[in-house]
Amino acid sequence: MSDDLSTVFDRLPRLGESVLVTLELTIGGAILAMVVALVLGFGSRTRTLWVRGPSRVIVEFFRGTSLVVQLFWIFYVLPEFGFKMEALAVGIVALGLNYGAYAAEVVRGSIESVPAGQWEAATALNLGWFHRVRRVIFPQAWVLMIPMLTNLLIQLIKGSALAYYITLHDLNYWTTELRRATNETIFAYTVGLLVYFAISYVLTMLMNWLERRAKRRLGQLPPRGGSLPTVSEALRLKPKDQTEQLAGAVAPGGPSRSKEVSA
Amino acid sequence: MSDIWDWDRAWEVLPDLLEGLKITVFATVVGMVIASILGLVFALVLRKHVPVLTKLLKFVVDFVRMTPLLVQLVFVYLLSPPEIPALAIGCVVLGIHYATYMSEVYRAGIDAVPPGQWEAATALNLPKSRTWRAVILPQAIRNTLPGLGNYAISMFKETPFLFAISVVEMFSAAQRFGANTFSYIEPITMVGVLFLLVSYPTSLLVRRMEIRLA
Numbered sequence: 001m002s003d004d005l006s007t008v009f010d011r012l013p014r015l016g017e018s019v020l021v022t023l024e025l026t027i028g029g030a031i032l033a034m035v036v037a038l039v040l041g042f043g044s045r046t047r048t049l050w051v052r053g054p055s056r057v058i059v060e061f062f063r064g065t066s067l068v069v070q071l072f073w074i075f076y077v078l079p080e081f082g083f084k085m086e087a088l089a090v091g092i093v094a095l096g097l098n099y100g101a102y103a104a105e106v107v108r109g110s111i112e113s114v115p116a117g118q119w120e121a122a123t124a125l126n127l128g129w130f131h132r133v134r135r136v137i138f139p140q141a142w143v144l145m146i147p148m149l150t151n152l153l154i155q156l157i158k159g160s161a162l163a164y165y166i167t168l169h170d171l172n173y174w175t176t177e178l179r180r181a182t183n184e185t186i187f188a189y190t191v192g193l194l195v196y197f198a199i200s201y202v203l204t205m206l207m208n209w210l211e212r213r214a215k216r217r218l219g220q221l222p223p224r225g226g227s228l229p230t231v232s233e234a235l236r237l238k239p240k241d242q243t244e245q246l247a248g249a250v251a252p253g254g255p256s257r258s259k260e261v262s263a
Numbered sequence: 264m265s266d267i268w269d270w271d272r273a274w275e276v277l278p279d280l281l282e283g284l285k286i287t288v289f290a291t292v293v294g295m296v297i298a299s300i301l302g303l304v305f306a307l308v309l310r311k312h313v314p315v316l317t318k319l320l321k322f323v324v325d326f327v328r329m330t331p332l333l334v335q336l337v338f339v340y341l342l343s344p345p346e347i348p349a350l351a352i353g354c355v356v357l358g359i360h361y362a363t364y365m366s367e368v369y370r371a372g373i374d375a376v377p378p379g380q381w382e383a384a385t386a387l388n389l390p391k392s393r394t395w396r397a398v399i400l401p402q403a404i405r406n407t408l409p410g411l412g413n414y415a416i417s418m419f420k421e422t423p424f425l426f427a428i429s430v431v432e433m434f435s436a437a438q439r440f441g442a443n444t445f446s447y448i449e450p451i452t453m454v455g456v457l458f459l460l461v462s463y464p465t466s467l468l469v470r471r472m473e474i475r476l477a
Contacts, residue, residue, distance in 0.1 A: 064459040064466070068423035068434055073455060076447040080267055154329055161331035165427070172334055179341075189338040193330045200329035 004182045008191060011178060018174035019195065025091045025160040025170065026203070030153055032096025033103050040100065041107025055104075062101035067159050070094050075166045091163045099156045106148045110141040143214045150207040154200050161196075171195055273449040276440045280453055283433035284461070290354050290432060291419045297358025298418070299411060302365025306373065309366060328363040333424050335360060340428040353425040361418050368410035372403040408476060412469035416462050423454075433457060 008015075043055030062070065071094040075087070085093065114137050122132040164172040175192030179185055215221040308320055327335070336356050343352055376399050384394040423434035431439065437450035 060463060061459065064463045065455040066420040066423050066434070066458050068421075068426070069451060069455045069458060072434075072438075072447075073451050076441070077451055080448055158329075158331035158333070161333040162424075172331070175334065176337075185338070185341045189334065189341075193326070193334060193338070196330045196334065197326055204329075 004184055004187050007182050008178065011174070011181070014177075015171075015174055015195070018169055018171045019199070021088070021163070021168055021170040022157070022160055022199065024088065025095060025163055025168075026153075026157050026199075028088075028092035029095030029099065029156050029160065032092060033098075033100035033152070033156065036096060036100025037103030037107045040104035041111065044104065044108045045111060059101045059104050062097050063105070067094065067098045068162060070098055071162055071166065087163070087166045087168050090166060091160065091168060095156055095159055098159070099152050102155075103149060103152055106145055106152070107141070110144040110148075111137060113144060114140045139214065139218060143211065143218060143220070146207060146211040146214060150204060150211075153203055153207060157196070157200055157203065171199075267448060268452075269446070269449060272444070272446060273453055276437065276450045276453060279436045279440055280433055280450070280457060283431060283436035284457060286350065286430065286432040287419065287422045288461075290350065290357060290422050290425060290430070291415060293354040294357035294361060294418055294422075295411070295415045297355065298361035298365050298414070301358060301362035303369050305362055305366035306369035309370065310373070324363045324366060327360060332356070332360050332421060333427055336424060336428050349425075349428045349430045353422075353428060353430050357418060357421070357425075361414055364414055365407075365411070368407045368414070369403065372406035372410070373399065375406050376402045405476060409469060409473040412465075412472060416466050416469065419462055419465075420458060 040055045040059050043051050044059065046052050046055075071090070074085070074094050075090045078085070118136055118140065119132065122136040127136070160170065161172040163170045164176070171192060175188055178191065179188035182188055212221060216223055305320065305324060309317060309324070311317060336353065339356050340349060340352050380398055380402065381394070384398045389398070422432055425432050426435040426438060429435070433454050437454045438447075440450045441447035
């Protein structure tokens with residue numbers, strides 16, 4: 001066991017590199033997926049058939065075929081048509097397109113569940129389309145999206161383990177190498193899985209933080225470091241506030257007034 | 264285009280792929296049966312608040328859900344004795360992995376049963392077991408059917424992971440063909456088309472079921 005542990009310590013620098021590859025795939029894939037999701041998600045909602053049709057087809061295509069098939073298709077078949085990419089780029093593109101298609105459905109669904117009155121109110125205020133979406137609709141849809149996007153992000157991390165099979169030295173590769181070095185299947189894979197778990201866990205916490213922040217901006221959670229005013233405070237019905245305000249207002253002129261009274 | 268894509272080769276690989284499709288569907292069905300039974304067990308234990316067991320199970324469920332299926336498959340494959348066929352290992356690991364998802368679906372389904380049903384069962388003086396079997400579960404499982412369908416489709420699309428433990432399902436059949444003939448274009452493309460042909464109609468069916476049950 002202590003031998004195994006020392007092997008792990010010897011391999012820590014390479015663990016760092018492998019985790020970096022896994023993170024590059026995850027973050028790169030997630031960013032690409034978000035861009036794809038926004039384009040296709042909004043595309044699926046437009047009235048123009050020329051935009052909506054292709055968006056729907058692309059989404060259903062990438063959701064319908066398996067990630068494994070897409071990854072290997074981009075890796076093996078696409079070069080035959082003259083598009084040769086680095087393995088890391090292949091991984092990011094495959095993950096981004098596949099999970100982007102899933103996320104597009106999330107984006108579309110969340111935008112649709114923002115009440116229609118919000119669109120109407122924004123139109124009534126004479127906001128342009130971009131402003132309506134950026135300032136009114138999207139912040140509300142974003143709160144609804146985040147939990148589902150968190151699930152997809154975890155799926156994406158797990159999908160990135162495939163990268164090992166397209167010659168990338170990711171965390172999965174490191175795990176198999178550790179097994180080869182220690183000859184201890186249980187030990188090596190437990191360590192590898194724990195590292196995956198830690199990455200997923202940290203990213204989940206990050207997404208939860210994003211969710212809290214998004215809710216706070218909508219006023220669904222109390223702001224940081226203070227609490228939302230209660231109804232009675234907001235309506236200025238609370239006697240304590242009033243006395244403080246009165247005290248504050250009276251204080252500067254207080255002495256002169258008291259003189260007047262005394263005089 | 265015609266010099267890259269060879270229709271003859273595409274037809275040649277098709278029988279192998281259809282053989283593989285059978286294995287793929289078999290793994291999906293068996294995996295889903297395991298997932299739906301085990302998922303219900305997980306959901307019930309997680310509701311029960313048994314002192315140590317619930318905490319432990321919660322950790323195990325989170326751990327399985329947050330680590331790659333691919334690595335889990337290889338791990339279990341390497342650990343198990345060689346007599347056990349790879350397909351069986353694949354089905355069991357797929358089943359356990361998806362059971363952790365299904366437990367969430369069951370939890371939501373059970374929570375969605377109106378509290379009045381519990382109260383009515385109490386008022387009728389039904390014993391606990393009868394309440395679950397005759398009142399709560401039939402309604403809860405009806406709520407979970409769309410979720411079950413969606414996970415069946417996504418499990419179907421994750422069966423290609425079984426190539427890592429040398430199960431010859433559709434994707435490995437294609438890869439094997441590609442390795443023998445040095446042409447990956449036709450087999451891998453055909454696999455993609457077959458996946459789409461099976462999963463898209465199924466997802467339309469699930470969507471209809473969702474609308475009918477809602």
